[in-house]
Amino acid sequence: MIFIIALVFRVKVSKALRSALTIGIGMVGINLVINLLTTNIGPAAQAMVKRFGFHLTVVDVGWPSAAAGAWGQPISSVLIPILLVTNIVLIMLKVTKTLDIDIWNYWHMVAAGSVAYIVTKSWWFSILSAILYMIFCLLIADWTAKDVQEFYGLEGISFPTGSSDAFGLLGIPISAVVARIPGIKNLNADAETIQKKFGIFGEPMMMGIIIGAVIGILAGYDVAKVLQLGINMGAVMMLMPRMVKLLMEGLMPISESAREVLQKRYGEDREIYLGMDAALSTGAPATLATGLLLVPITLFIAVILPGNRVLPFGDLATIPFYVSLIVARRKGNIVHSVITGAIVVAIALFMATDFTSVHTQMLQGIVKFPAGAAKVSSLDMGGNFLNWILLKLGEVVKSIGIV
Structure with a gap:
């Protein structure tokens, strides 16, 4: 897909092939590091749940199950080409500057359409919901592109990733309020400031090791497992920026060529952003640190939050993606980002609880539920503000008989 896009923007064949393969290899590297993150944080979170005796009736099965449920609906097969055409039309009409080449994450739009189909059984409303979700993501990606870049x-890049955009849409205004609270507004704990104050202990690698060790202690691990978790999280903090840098080496020639082609055709002020996975944000230590700190915080919020029934689990390791736009807007201030993230997570848990019935119905017969879980939800889909708004719209449409 990226190779074809490069050719469309008149990149030489050899250069287009090299760029596409470099991006592919960069994504493999990023996925390897993400897998290191998830395979370590998941068991630690489960151990915390057992150790502290958390008892909630709905299990967060995570985005992989939500994606499988989305692809498993009858409507999903027609949505990808419709969404691709929609994106191109919106660019031609100058509604958006983002060309979303992150085809895998179209599953977020497909999920919105699938939810609409489950609620209304209407194909036209399902397609409309998926298109609306894409429009929201593209506009939010445009709005936050300057922060991302x-x-x-990441020059010429934006994040039309559904979960990051939904959390950012709520979190950015909340973070602006947090940044004005007396006593908090002057707290500035970005990665650079921490490194200056604490020397080697403030370096990203050491931050990962310390945060990982703390999570291991909370999980009740023995000394060996605490140290192992710490080293693995330090490895994530050190390796991720290098993987992102490799991917960007492949993206830059395409981004530059796209800009030149569009400016020649539409004028010097015409811009285009390449929409990529928000996983690229994890190349910043502040984003990873914020996400890791929010893992135990999210679990404790879930337990004390009145009305919440969702036990966070499957999506805990992907919290860094959810806070990516918040961290960027706060320019890496970890204190402000963690406070904002905690507030947004609390709101997301309410939405995920409300989403339980439809979420469970969507996944039944498609994915295997965790042992003892009769009902499921997720932070990524169920706690997603854009999905929740479209769910409510679908319920209204069904109730008044528009379909």
Whole structure:
């Protein structure tokens, strides 16, 4: 897909092939590091749940199960080409500057359409919901593109990733309020400041080791497993920026060529952003640190939050993606980002609880539920503000008989 896009923007065949393969290899590297993160944080979270005796009736099965449920609906097969055409039309009409080449994450739009189909059984409303979700993501990606490019150093890139955009849409205004609270507004704990104050103990690698060790202690691990978790999280913090840098080496020639082609055709002020996975944000230590700190915080919020029935589990390791736009807007301030993230997670848990019935119905017969779980939800889909709004719209449409 990326190779074809490169050719469309008049990149030489050899250069297009090299760029596409470099991006592919970069994504393999990023996925390897993400897998290191998830395979370590998942068991630690489960151990915390057992150790502290958390008892909630709905299990967060995580985005992989939500994605499988989305692809398993009858409507899903027609949505990808419809969404691709929609994106191109919106660019031509200058509604958006983002060309979403992150085809895998179209599952978020497919999920919105699938939820609409489950609620209304209407194909037209399902397609409309998926298109609306894409429009929201593209507009949010445009709105936050400057933050993404300046903070993460990703020139010409935006994040139309559904979960990051939904959490960012709520979190960015909340973070602006947090940043004005007396006593908190002057707290600035970005990665650079921490490194200056604490020397080697403030380096990203050491931050990962310390945070990983703390999570291991909370999980009740023995000394050996605490140290192992710490080293693995330090490895994530050190390796992820290198993987992102490799991917960007492949993206830059395409981004530059796309800009030149569009400016020649539409004028010097015409811009286009390549929409990529928010996983690229994990190349910043502040994003990973914020996400890791929110893992135990999210579990404790779930237990004390009145009305919540969702036990966070499957999506805990992907919290860094959810806070990526919040961290960028706060310019890496970990204190402000963690406070904002905690507030947004609390709201997401309410939405995920409300989403339980439809979420469970969507996954039945498609994925295997965790042992003892009769009902499921997720932070990624169920706690997603855009999905929740479209769910409520679908319920209204069904109730008044528009379909």
